[in-house]
Amino acid sequence: xxxxxxxxxxxxxxxxxxxxxxxxxxxxxxxxxxxxxxxxxxxxxxxxxxxxxxxxxxxxxxxxxxxxxxxxxxxxxxxxxxxxxxxxxxxxxxxxxxxxxxxxxxxxxxxxxxxxxxxxxxxxxxxxxxxxxxxxxxxxxxxxxxxxxxxxxxxxxxxxxxxxxxxxxxxxxxxxxxxxxxxxxxxxxxxxxxxxxxxxxxxxxxxxxxxxxxxxxxxxxxxxxxxxxxxxxxxxxxxxxxxxxxxxxxxxxxxxxxxxxxxxxxx
Numbered sequence: 001x002x003x004x005x006x007x008x009x010x011x012x013x014x015x016x017x018x019x020x021x022x023x024x025x026x027x028x029x030x031x032x033x034x035x036x037x038x039x040x041x042x043x044x045x046x047x048x049x050x051x052x053x054x055x056x057x058x059x060x061x062x063x064x065x066x067x068x069x070x071x072x073x074x075x076x077x078x079x080x081x082x083x084x085x086x087x088x089x090x091x092x093x094x095x096x097x098x099x100x101x102x103x104x105x106x107x108x109x110x111x112x113x114x115x116x117x118x119x120x121x122x123x124x125x126x127x128x129x130x131x132x133x134x135x136x137x138x139x140x141x142x143x144x145x146x147x148x149x150x151x152x153x154x155x156x157x158x159x160x161x162x163x164x165x166x167x168x169x170x171x172x173x174x175x176x177x178x179x180x181x182x183x184x185x186x187x188x189x190x191x192x193x194x195x196x197x198x199x200x201x202x203x204x205x206x207x208x209x210x211x212x213x214x215x216x217x218x219x220x221x222x223x224x225x226x227x228x229x230x231x232x233x234x235x236x237x238x239x240x241x242x243x244x245x246x247x248x249x250x251x252x253x254x255x256x257x258x259x260x261x262x263x264x265x266x267x
Contacts, residue, residue: 044078044087047111051139054111061087061107061141062149062168065099069132072125074099076107088114088132088140092123097146103154106168109143147215152184153192155218159250162218169252170260171195173210177242180232182206184214184252196221196246199254200230206257216254221246 041060042050063076066086075086089107091097099105114136116129129136147168155162155169171184174194180202183194197214206212219225223243226232230253234242 044076047087047139047141048085051111051113054139056110056112058108058110058144059141062104063107064102064104068099070127071096073127073132076105085138088135088138089143089146090114090119090123090125090127090140091146092125092142093144093146100148104149106145106147106149107141107143108145109141112140112142113137114140151186152195153186155250155252156186156193156195159218159220163220163250164217166215166217167252168213168215169195170211170213173206173208173212176206176208178234178238179205180230181242184212193249196242196249196251197254197257198226198230198232198251199257200232202257204257211260213258213260214252214254215256216252218250218252221249221251223247226251 041062042054044061044063047054047059047061061076063078066075066077068074069088072091074089076089077086089109092109097105114132116127116132116136119125119142120127123142147166148162149168149170150162152169152171155167169184172187173182174185175183177183177196180200181196181198183196186192186194197216199214221242223239227234227239
């Protein structure tokens with residue numbers, strides 16, 4: 001497996017070139033995953049140390065949640081930055097989000113300095129000011145979207161954990177199956193399999209070895225159901241090949257596939 005992307009930004013950030021929302025038809029109990037407007041993807045260290053430059057701007061951060069504060073709030077932090085402070089995330093999407101254990105999340109939203117009274121007035125969240133004394137006036141991300149962000153191997157090792165959920169996954173293109181299908185390389189977990197991706201409506205071709213970010217919903221691979229639900233042009237030989245290799249394995253049905261790059265701050 002390829003190892004030319006230094007662990008894909010140390011699994012902490014992605015840079016998506018375009019800005020797009022997942023199709024509204026994807027009915028899940030998770031907020032929709034969206035790609036950000038400028039300045040794009042940052043680390044929590046940047047949010048903490050470059051707050052003034054980021055105020056009012058939309059950013060995307062990937063991190064494991066550190067602590068749940070309430071049903072609408074939790075903290076995130078970059079483990080590799082020992083001096084980094086926890087950043088509060090306020091879910092303003094209007095959709096509930098259940099924090100996962102040992103899985104990163106992708107948060108997209110505006111950076112601000114926390115004023116609990118303003119949050120309660122604007123978003124009607126009913127936050128208890130006593131719970132946020134230490135965060136008042138400090139940087140916060142008002143999340144417009146939150147999605148699970150597991151590694152490809154985490155998905156293929158335990159797909160039932162993610163079936164039916166909106167995911168934001170980054171990886172390197174390992175095998176291009178056809179114009180609508182490719183696999184994401186798993187290079188983090190020993191023994192884990194690559195993840196099959198089906199992009200029914202590609203806007204651009206992916207390249208072998210390209211680092212990409214994929215947003216979509218995970219489902220079991222059943223050829224008859226995939227053909228029924230998506231207008232694909234698989235011939236019989238390809239159908240048989242895919243069924244033999246991926247039957248009942250997970251497939252990420254993509255609503256968006258975008259180039260991914262390593263930000264300078266993460267090198």
